[in-house]
Each structure stands twice: as structure tokens, then as C-alpha cells.
Amino acid sequence: MQIKSPFFQLLLATLILVVISLCLQTQAQWFALLDYDHAQLWSQPWRFFSAHLLHLNYQHGLLNWLALIMIVLIWQRQLSARRLLNVLLICSVVCCLLVWLVGQPQRFVGLSGILHGLIIFCLLGDTRQGDKLSVVVLIIIVAKIIAEACGFSVTGNSPLALPNMGQAVWVIHASGVIGGIVASYTARQPLAHSA
Numbered sequence: 001m002q003i004k005s006p007f008f009q010l011l012l013a014t015l016i017l018v019v020i021s022l023c024l025q026t027q028a029q030w031f032a033l034l035d036y037d038h039a040q041l042w043s044q045p046w047r048f049f050s051a052h053l054l055h056l057n058y059q060h061g062l063l064n065w066l067a068l069i070m071i072v073l074i075w076q077r078q079l080s081a082r083r084l085l086n087v088l089l090i091c092s093v094v095c096c097l098l099v100w101l102v103g104q105p106q107r108f109v110g111l112s113g114i115l116h117g118l119i120i121f122c123l124l125g126d127t128r129q130g131d132k133l134s135v136v137v138l139i140i141i142v143a144k145i146i147a148e149a150c151g152f153s154v155t156g157n158s159p160l161a162l163p164n165m166g167q168a169v170w171v172i173h174a175s176g177v178i179g180g181i182v183a184s185y186t187a188r189q190p191l192a193h194s195a
Contacts, residue, residue, distance in 0.1 A: 006080055006129070013081035014072045017088075018065045021111070023052040032055075036096055038106045041121050048096045049089070054109035064111035075122035084118075084189040087180070091117030094179030095172065102175075112169075113176030116141065117119065122178030125188070145174050165181040 004161070024030060036051035055061035072079060079087075092112035099105065099113075119141065126134035150168035 001103060002067070004034045004069065009081040010072060010076060010079055010084060013084055014069055017053075020063060021055070021065065024050075024053050025055055025058065028169055036099065036105075038100060038103065041096065042101055048091050051087075051096065051109050052092050052111050052114050055111070056109060060110060062117060067115050068118075069109065071118055074108065075125070077127045078122050083187055087118055087121050087183040088114055090183040090187060091121075091176055091179030094182050095175040098175035099171055102171050108168075108172055110172070113172040114179065115149030116145075116173045116176035117178075117183060120177050121183045124181070124184040141177065145170055145177065148173060155179055 024034065031054055033044075033048035034047065034054055036047055041047050055064060072084065095113040095117065099108070120138070121137050121143075123134045127138070
């Protein structure tokens with residue numbers, strides 16, 4: 001049975017990613033092998049991708065999984081299953097590469113960096129079509145990352161605060177944004193060619 005509906009393919013790809021991430025979340029013994037580890041990144045290159053599928057806890061995962069589903073539903077007209085996966089892969093590589101170059105954090109898990117990239121990819125697509133509100137949202141996202149870099153934390157002392165990371169979460173988010181910009185130039189072929 002072949003699934004021909006592009007929206008259903010997109011939703012199915014999204015749900016498969018969420019299920020894979022959820023399954024990995026139940027396997028705490030894999031974290032040390034799959035998280036982003038600055039010292040191991042080049043000798044274990046799967047970490048470019050696997051770190052984004054792991055989360056600190058179920059609350060962290062739930063927030064990111066719901067955010068992914070919401071982004072896909074909001075911008076479904078810009079995405080196909082293939083384009084979504086391409087953008088996520090590009091953002092994963094760029095995010096980890098930039099975090100490695102900056103040198104902090106030494107370790108991390110979570111989808112938020114590449115979610116920032118996916119949102120930027122979609123917003124840039126909207127701005128190319130003349131949507132003025134997208135420009136405002138882009139400015140808000142940049143302001144949020146600047147605030148994080150200045151020490152303002154969205155998570156504070158909540159269970160989502162990343163231990164031993166200090167203020168380095170902004171590096172992950174900013175790297176994801178740069179990944180979204182790269183993806184907007186490399187993964188923006190017509191949907192008819194990428195379905």
C-alpha cells in the first residue's frame with residue numbers, strides 16, 4: 001500500500017521521528033553513546049544526529065515533540081516529508097558543527113536547536129512570499145537568543161534547566177538558526193521535485 005497524500009506522508013514522517021525519539025528516551029543506557037559529546041563527535045559521527053533525538057526527561061521531550069508537530073501543522077504548505085527530513089538533517093549537522101567550533105556546551109541533548117532552525121526555514125519561506133508578520137517573528141526569535149546569550153533563561157530553575165550547561169543553551173539555539181538559514185538555501189527546491 002502506497003501513501004499518496006503529501007500531507008499524510010509529512011505527518012507520518014513527523015510521527016515516526018517522535019516515536020523513535022520516545023523509544024530512545026526509554027533507554028537511558030544509550031544516552032552516553034548517543035548524546036552530543038564534544039570530545040567524541042568526530043570519532044562517533046552519529047552524534048551529529050542522535051543527540052537531537054534524546055531529551056533530558058519526558059517533560060523536555062514532550063515540549064519538543066509537540067513543538068515539532070505544531071511547526072509541521074502550521075507550515076505544512078512549505079514542507080513535504082522529504083523536505084522536512086532534509087531540513088532537520090542540515091540543521092542537525094550545522095548545529096553540532098557550530099557547537100563544536102564554539103566549544104560549548106561540551107555535552108547536550110534535545111531537539112530545540114533544530115526546531116529553531118526549522119522555524120527559521122519556514123519563516124524565511126514566508127518572508128520570500130511577502131509575509132510581513134514573519135519578519136516580526138524572525139526579529140523576536142533573534143531577540144530571544146540574544147536574551148539567552150545575556151543570561152536570561154526561559155527555563156530558569158525548572159526541570160528543563162540543563163545541568164552544567166550554564167548559559168550555553170543560546171549557542172545551541174543560535175546554531176540551529178544558522179542551520180535553518182543554510183537549509184533555506186540548500187533545501188528549497190520546488191515540492192514537486194522533493195515529494
